[in-house]
Amino acid sequence: MTAEVLVQLREVVKEFPVQSRGAFGGRSERLQAVAGVSFELRRGETLGLVGESGCGKSTLARCVVRLLEPSAGQVLFDGHDISTASHAELGPYRRRMQMIFQDPYGSLNPRRRVGSIIGDPFAIHGVGLAGERRRKVQDLMALVGLNPEHYNRFPADFSGGQRQRIGIARAIALRPELIVCDEPVSALDVSIQAQILNLLDELQGELGLTYLFISHDLSVVRHVSDRVAVMYLGRIAEIAPSEALYERARHPYTRALLSAVPVFDPDEGRAHASVLLTGDPPSPLDPPRGCRFHPRCPRAQARCAAEEPQLIPRAGDGPEHTTACHFPLADGETMSTGAAPGVTP
Amino acid sequence: MNAVPPIRSRGPWELAFERLRRDRAAIASAITILVALVVALTAPLLAQLTGHSPIAQFTETGLSPTGIPVGPGREFWLGTDGLGRDVLVRIAYGTRISLLVGVLASGLAVLIGAVVGIAAGWHGGAVDTVLSRFMDVVLSLPFLVLALALAALVGPGLGVSIFLIAFFSWASVGRIVRAEARAIREREYVQAARAIGAGSARIMFVEMLPVVSATVIVYATLLIPSSIAFEATLSFLGLGVPPPTPTWGNMLTDAMAYYKVAWWLLLFPAAALLSITYAFNVLGDSVRDALDPRHDQTIGAGRGGAA
Numbered sequence: 001m002t003a004e005v006l007v008q009l010r011e012v013v014k015e016f017p018v019q020s021r022g023a024f025g026g027r028s029e030r031l032q033a034v035a036g037v038s039f040e041l042r043r044g045e046t047l048g049l050v051g052e053s054g055c056g057k058s059t060l061a062r063c064v065v066r067l068l069e070p071s072a073g074q075v076l077f078d079g080h081d082i083s084t085a086s087h088a089e090l091g092p093y094r095r096r097m098q099m100i101f102q103d104p105y106g107s108l109n110p111r112r113r114v115g116s117i118i119g120d121p122f123a124i125h126g127v128g129l130a131g132e133r134r135r136k137v138q139d140l141m142a143l144v145g146l147n148p149e150h151y152n153r154f155p156a157d158f159s160g161g162q163r164q165r166i167g168i169a170r171a172i173a174l175r176p177e178l179i180v181c182d183e184p185v186s187a188l189d190v191s192i193q194a195q196i197l198n199l200l201d202e203l204q205g206e207l208g209l210t211y212l213f214i215s216h217d218l219s220v221v222r223h224v225s226d227r228v229a230v231m232y233l234g235r236i237a238e239i240a241p242s243e244a245l246y247e248r249a250r251h252p253y254t255r256a257l258l259s260a261v262p263v264f265d266p267d268e269g270r271a272h273a274s275v276l277l278t279g280d281p282p283s284p285l286d287p288p289r290g291c292r293f294h295p296r297c298p299r300a301q302a303r304c305a306a307e308e309p310q311l312i313p314r315a316g317d318g319p320e321h322t323t324a325c326h327f328p329l330a331d332g333e334t335m336s337t338g339a340a341p342g343v344t345p
Numbered sequence: 346m347n348a349v350p351p352i353r354s355r356g357p358w359e360l361a362f363e364r365l366r367r368d369r370a371a372i373a374s375a376i377t378i379l380v381a382l383v384v385a386l387t388a389p390l391l392a393q394l395t396g397h398s399p400i401a402q403f404t405e406t407g408l409s410p411t412g413i414p415v416g417p418g419r420e421f422w423l424g425t426d427g428l429g430r431d432v433l434v435r436i437a438y439g440t441r442i443s444l445l446v447g448v449l450a451s452g453l454a455v456l457i458g459a460v461v462g463i464a465a466g467w468h469g470g471a472v473d474t475v476l477s478r479f480m481d482v483v484l485s486l487p488f489l490v491l492a493l494a495l496a497a498l499v500g501p502g503l504g505v506s507i508f509l510i511a512f513f514s515w516a517s518v519g520r521i522v523r524a525e526a527r528a529i530r531e532r533e534y535v536q537a538a539r540a541i542g543a544g545s546a547r548i549m550f551v552e553m554l555p556v557v558s559a560t561v562i563v564y565a566t567l568l569i570p571s572s573i574a575f576e577a578t579l580s581f582l583g584l585g586v587p588p589p590t591p592t593w594g595n596m597l598t599d600a601m602a603y604y605k606v607a608w609w610l611l612l613f614p615a616a617a618l619l620s621i622t623y624a625f626n627v628l629g630d631s632v633r634d635a636l637d638p639r640h641d642q643t644i645g646a647g648r649g650g651a652a
Binding site (some may be wrong): 062065067087090091094095098099101102103106107108109110111112113120121124125154156167170 | 555
């Protein structure tokens with residue numbers, strides 16, 4: 001099952017200059033929001049990207065669709081490096097990749113009618129005649145479950161879930177291949193979340209979409225993703241097919257995230273005890289040396305502070321399941337034991 | 346067939362207009378402005394009706410034997426000035442100048458301010474720095490001194506007045522629009538427009554302009570009274586529209602020589618000036634309240650501030 005690669009990220013880095021203002025001029029520091037991320041997105045799949053707030057997942061998403069220009073590394077879309085392309089060069093690629101935003105209130109211009117918002121992609125890329133566009137927009141509205149008669153309304157007339165449908169209609173207008181969903185349901189009620197997730201699922205089948213699905217909610221990601229990547233402080237900690245990640249998480253951070261998901265059915269049982277992470281993630285302005293997770297990791301050893309682990313298959317996993325950890329968890333192992341097996345401190 | 350009637354949505358503009366209609370102060374000031382507009386438009390009619398051209402000097406009937414202006418009466422409803430001209434007709438003609446200058450100058454100022462402000466706010470960086478410093482410079486110029494010098498240099502006139510007023514007014518609009526545009530730039534709908542492939546021009550005029558337009562309209566309404574007052578100041582100092590064309594400002598200048606014996610020369614043009622600037626200020630405040638009901642602070646020239 002080697003599907004065609006649609007997007008490939010190679011050591012993508014995104015830094016932001018940060019001015020710290022002092023009395024005598026500020027010092028200029030660099031915040032590394034994304035610190036060398038490589039993975040690939042295959043045509044037709046959904047890759048979930050999870051991590052705590054501030055881990056750089058939204059920044060990474062914006063680098064993929066080139067709302068931000070990566071500071072280093074490459075983003076290959078269908079084999080073409082778009083990481084440094086100009087506005088004009090990006091034009092054709094903009095049609096092929098789109099984004100759905102987190103905030104259904106912030107992502108729609110409150111002063112414009114939804115018909116004109118959804119019609120934007122046609123207007124910008126000169127698709128169809130003006131008369132034709134209205135029909136196209138109404139078709140899109142019907143496709144995402146909106147009443148096409150509401151063409152003339154303003155965003156304020158819609159609920160959060162309906163607004164997210166408007167955002168989705170705009171994103172699929174030009175029939176893109178890739179859609180980056182940046183926390184598309186985290187601002188919605190739980191009952192509405194399911195509707196939107198189902199809509200995204202239907203559209204994927206109908207239009208053959210590829211999703212990069214970003215969320216901090218592991219249960220949502222599990223529901224929608226074929227593969228899941230776990231991000232911590234600007235780097236990928238673990239990436240694996242959904243099933244494998246949820247059943248056999250290797251990285252202590254992944255395990256900790258999973259144990260933080262509430263269990264609704266106590267009889268379901270789980271292989272691992274609850275793992276509590278202590279402290280906040282370190283500042284990305286001054287990331288820890290070695291493994292970025294080691295100051296918070298219950299299994300950390302001296303090596304973890306000295307040497308950064310590679311993202312490679314561990315503990316007998318196949319090439320699909322890679323983990324960046326020197327002391328990965330074995331199948332069924334719980335984290336409460338503290339030290340890694342076979343290693344003397 | 347059971348045809349569904351087209352569903353019409355009441356947009357933010359419509360809702361604002363609804364609120365404005367229920368605001369009694371807004372209605373009163375709108376009526377005042379409307380009256381002024383009618384007076385301005387029908388000034389020639391008034392001249393015909395009274396038989397008094399605005400620049401005709403009635404030395405026989407309009408001045409007392411000793412050369413003193415005559416007060417309000419049946420022949421001259423609001424009296425005459427020092428040259429025996431009809432004050433009423435002159436005020437009516439002055440309304441034309443005041444409204445024309447007020448609307449054109451503030452329109453021009455708002456246009457420049459909006460474009461410069463949006464450009465500075467959207468582009469940021471060096472463009473923003475250059476434009477913002479330029480606005481700071483314009484705002485720090487001693488406008489009366491400079492206006493006097495410039496008007497003296499190119500000679501007084503209607504066009505010069507409009508240009509001068511616009512030049513000294515746009516920067517305050519520009520600064521506010523810039524601040525708003527900077528905030529809008531970070532909004533997700535602008536990101537979304539970029540993700541679709543919108544260029545700078547489209548983002549500035551399709552995404553940003555409708556959002557800042559509420560601010561722009563409020564400012565335009567509040568700039569009109571200050572432009573009218575500005576024009577009156579220039580005219581008063583002899584740098585506006587040159588005599589004998591009547592303006593409220595140069596009528597007040599004329600009044601300075603006679604006001605001890607002819608109070609009507611001072612009172613009526615001053616009352617006209619006060620009522621129209623006050624009406625525009627009140628309307629501006631109401632428009633702002635209508636466009637943004639949450640905002641309840643007074644910005645710029647407040648209700649009764651500049652009037």
